[in-house]
Amino acid sequence: MNRAIQKLKNEHEIILSAVSHLNRLLSLIKERALQKEIADLLELFKEYIDLCHNRKEEAVLFSELANSGVSKDDSPIGVLTEEHQREKKLLIQMTESFVNQNDYASFTANAKEYMELIKIHILRENNILFPIAENILSNEKQDDVCKQFEKYEENAVGIGRYQALNEILAALANKHTD
Ligand SMILES: [Fe+2]
Numbered sequence: 001m002n003r004a005i006q007k008l009k010n011e012h013e014i015i016l017s018a019v020s021h022l023n024r025l026l027s028l029i030k031e032r033a034l035q036k037e038i039a040d041l042l043e044l045f046k047e048y049i050d051l052c053h054n055r056k057e058e059a060v061l062f063s064e065l066a067n068s069g070v071s072k073d074d075s076p077i078g079v080l081t082e083e084h085q086r087e088k089k090l091l092i093q094m095t096e097s098f099v100n101q102n103d104y105a106s107f108t109a110n111a112k113e114y115m116e117l118i119k120i121h122i123l124r125e126n127n128i129l130f131p132i133a134e135n136i137l138s139n140e141k142q143d144d145v146c147k148q149f150e151k152y153e154e155n156a157v158g159i160g161r162y163q164a165l166n167e168i169l170a171a172l173a174n175k176h177t178d
Helices: 003-026 032-067 077-100 104-136 139-156 159-174
Strands: none
Touching: 003 032, 003 104, 003 139, 003 159, 032 077, 032 104, 032 139, 032 159, 077 104, 139 159
C-alpha cells in the first residue's frame, strides 16, 4: 500500500467532513452563539487545509512527480496548483467578509464557491493525480515522500499541532451524526 497517498486521502476525508460542518453552519451564521465557532473554523481551515495539506502536496508530492518526469502540461498538477491558490484566496475573502465586515451575503457566496471547489478538487486529486503517483513512485520513493511529509508538518506547525488539527477537524463530523 502507498502510505504517502493513503495519508493524503485520509486528510481529504477529514477536509470533506470539516467542509460539510461549515455547510451546516451556513444557515445559522446570524446566530451570535455560533459566530465564534465559524470564525474559529476558518482559522482551522487556514492552518490545516492551506498550510498543512495543500502546501505539503505542492512542496513534496507535486515536486517529486515533477522530478520523476511528470510535467505540469501533461498532468493535472498545473490545474491543481491553481485550485489551491483559488482556495486560499476564497478563504481570505471569507474571513474578511465574515470576521471584519459582518457581510453575511458575501461570506455565504464565497463559502459556497469554496465548498464546491474543494469537492471537485479532491475528486480530481483522488481519481486522476493519485493513480498517476501510485504508478510512478516506487515503494522506496513513497516511503521517502512520507518522511518528507512528516518533516514538512514539523516545520509548518509542529507534529503535536498537526495531530491535534486532525483530531479537532475529524471530531466535527461526530457533532452531526444524529
Ligand atoms: Fe489534496
